[in-house]
Amino acid sequence: MPAVATREQIVAAADRLFYHHGYEHTSFADIAGAVGLSRGNFYYHFKSKDAILDAVIDARLADTRRMLEQWETEAATPAGRIMRYVEIVLTNRADIQDYGCPVGTLTTELAKLEHAMLGQAGRLFTLFRTWLREQFAQLGHAEHADELAMHVLAFSQGVAVMANAFHDEAFIQREVDRMREWLHTYER
Amino acid sequence: MPAVATREQIVAAADRLFYHHGYEHTSFADIAGAVGLSRGNFYYHFKSKDAILDAVIDARLADTRRMLEQWETEAATPAGRIMRYVEIVLTNRADIQDYGCPVGTLTTELAKLEHAMLGQAGRLFTLFRTWLREQFAQLGHAEHADELAMHVLAFSQGVAVMANAFHDEAFIQREVDRMREWLHTYER
DNA sequence: GTCTATATACCGATAGAC
DNA sequence: GTCTATCGGTATATAGAC
Numbered sequence A, B: 001m002p003a004v005a006t007r008e009q010i011v012a013a014a015d016r017l018f019y020h021h022g023y024e025h026t027s028f029a030d031i032a033g034a035v036g037l038s039r040g041n042f043y044y045h046f047k048s049k050d051a052i053l054d055a056v057i058d059a060r061l062a063d064t065r066r067m068l069e070q071w072e073t074e075a076a077t078p079a080g081r082i083m084r085y086v087e088i089v090l091t092n093r094a095d096i097q098d099y100g101c102p103v104g105t106l107t108t109e110l111a112k113l114e115h116a117m118l119g120q121a122g123r124l125f126t127l128f129r130t131w132l133r134e135q136f137a138q139l140g141h142a143e144h145a146d147e148l149a150m151h152v153l154a155f156s157q158g159v160a161v162m163a164n165a166f167h168d169e170a171f172i173q174r175e176v177d178r179m180r181e182w183l184h185t186y187e188r
Numbered sequence C: 001g002t003c004t005a006t007a008t009a010c011c012g013a014t015a016g017a018c
Numbered sequence D: 001g002t003c004t005a006t007c008g009g010t011a012t013a014t015a016g017a018c
Helices: A003-021 A030-034 A039-045 A047-074 A078-086 A091-100 A102-113 A118-138 A142-166 A169-184 B001-022 B028-035 B037-044 B049-074 B078-085 B093-099 B100-113 B119-138 B142-166 B171-183
Strands: none
Touching: A003 A030, A003 A039, A003 A047, A003 A091, A003 A102, A003 B100, A030 A039, A030 B100, A030 B171, A047 A078, A047 A118, A078 A142, A078 A169, A078 B142, A091 A142, A091 A169, A091 B001, A091 B078, A091 B093, A102 A118, A102 A142, A102 B001, A102 B100, A102 B142, A142 B100, A142 B142, A142 B171, A169 B001, A169 B037, A169 B093, A169 B142, A169 B171, B001 B028, B001 B037, B001 B049, B001 B093, B001 B100, B037 B119, B049 B078, B049 B093, B078 B119, B078 B142, B078 B171, B093 B142, B119 B142, B142 B171
């Protein structure tokens, strides 16, 4: 198999395993096994575990940018685009109940490990934060756009942690409805 | 040293290390070193790492019960007691910015590890949930008390994750103020 | 109750044959 | 580009002297 395709498979497998079982708990053998490679061959593609994490974060950043661009084309109004973000907790409900938020849980873990890649992972949060801020600015709240963006991010993280802890689907739906009503008070 | 005192020291050290560096990342050697014991002697007090986690969770449950009882004596009204909970994110701001919420981060980690003690850790959340539910019932919202309790828990978890990710003190204060105003709409 | 020494397993990482 | 074999380190856990 060409090196590029193998590398992409490794990143995809590592992405999934880091999300499902955490970064530290995932071993090279786990990733190699998921791709169908031997541990030894692994180092031809990535020279260290940090390098894989770096590649996974880059892939998530690229995926997120694509998703945000798609939301821009699908939702005509800034409020509609913000609701697209809010509704992720419904769209990805099953995964969130099992594994939490991929961004929040990775950042939390890397902070505890005092891992050098923590800053890189923070860029994922910043990407959403900047995008939400822009939506609130377009909604006519340029002055408090960042504060409102942070509030929406905190909503998603709170719901994700509680959904993961209690597996309560009705709770998620109620919180999304609550958020929708809150957002209406900022529409003009 | 008497076995009981040594055991308590081990639990206190493990509690702190699990919070600061995570359960999996904390080794027996780390805990033994913090207490000033050899690794070998460790097994006289705890026969497995799971047993230490179990003891740590029990200690946290006992500490939490004591804290909730103290809040009952310090705050005269149910709204005041709920605000005591909300203001934890300010009271423990420094630790939360560095390590997140001790309950939320432990539950998140154990879920990813598919650890047998996940249910035990969930009791910490349930303890707060039940207590908050009781406060909302006393406030005159018995019908939606559990939903309101879950909303307050989600608030604290969302703020903790974001505070840990961005280390933004002003953000925490704003979210607490927002919560105080929200709570006022439920006072009668 | 505390210690040293050790068993056993797995981790990340490397070397070298093919 | 993939493999097997292996190194050095660390993890949990145990045995036994004191």
